[in-house]
Amino acid sequence: MRAKIPVQSCPCCSGKVNTAKAITDGTNNTPLDGDLCVCLHCGEVLAFNADTSLRKPKDSDYNRFELIDLMRLSLHSLDVKAKLKQARDASRLQ
Numbered sequence: 001m002r003a004k005i006p007v008q009s010c011p012c013c014s015g016k017v018n019t020a021k022a023i024t025d026g027t028n029n030t031p032l033d034g035d036l037c038v039c040l041h042c043g044e045v046l047a048f049n050a051d052t053s054l055r056k057p058k059d060s061d062y063n064r065f066e067l068i069d070l071m072r073l074s075l076h077s078l079d080v081k082a083k084l085k086q087a088r089d090a091s092r093l094q
Helices: 067-093
Strands: 002-009 016-021 036-038 045-048
Touching: 036 067, 045 067
Parallel strands: none
Antiparallel strands: 002 016, 036 045
């Protein structure tokens, strides 16, 4: 699921965010309070508020998900961070 959300800034890096993709196979097109996502600008895990604004996750946000979903989320976060590092390293070599 990919959902359009109001354009907003990541609370970790201030990158502009306007879409979200679910980590589970749910059919809901609108993120719910406590749903998690990864910022593609910094790779940090974020959580949604009820109004779809973003915030840093609370410990209780993680309790709603199965371990396999949290592992997927962590791998996605690490993948984004690795790609960002590769891009930074490549730009330094030029």
